[in-house]
């Protein structure tokens with residue numbers, strides 16, 4: 001079964017991206033297949049928390 005976990009708040013550095021990265025890592029470590037998408041169309045930066053390049057500028061699919 002697929003589960004979608006939306007993580008959202010207003011813009012402003014409350015920790016959405018860091019939380020998403022850590023949650024994704026934790027689920028992957030448990031053997032889950034994880035697709036993380038940073039839908040901040042203007043300044044997605046999830047890739048920076050994971051130390052990888054963003055191959056899709058504007059959004060971040062990992």
Ligand SMILES: Nc1ncnc2c1ncn2[C@@H]1O[C@H](COP(=O)(O)OP(=O)(O)OP(=O)(O)O)[C@@H](O)[C@H]1O
Nearest residue numbers: 009010011012013014015016017018019040043045
């Ligand atoms: N629990 C925490 N403890 C300490 N620092 C934190 C914590 N959560 C986030 N930070 C730091 O706060 C800053 C903003 O976090 P983050 O980028 O995850 O916020 P965001 O909600 O995604 O922001 P934005 O709305 O701009 O996308 C980062 O430098 C991050 O390392």
Ligand SMILES: [Mg+2]
Nearest residue numbers: 016017040045
């Ligand atoms: Mg963010």
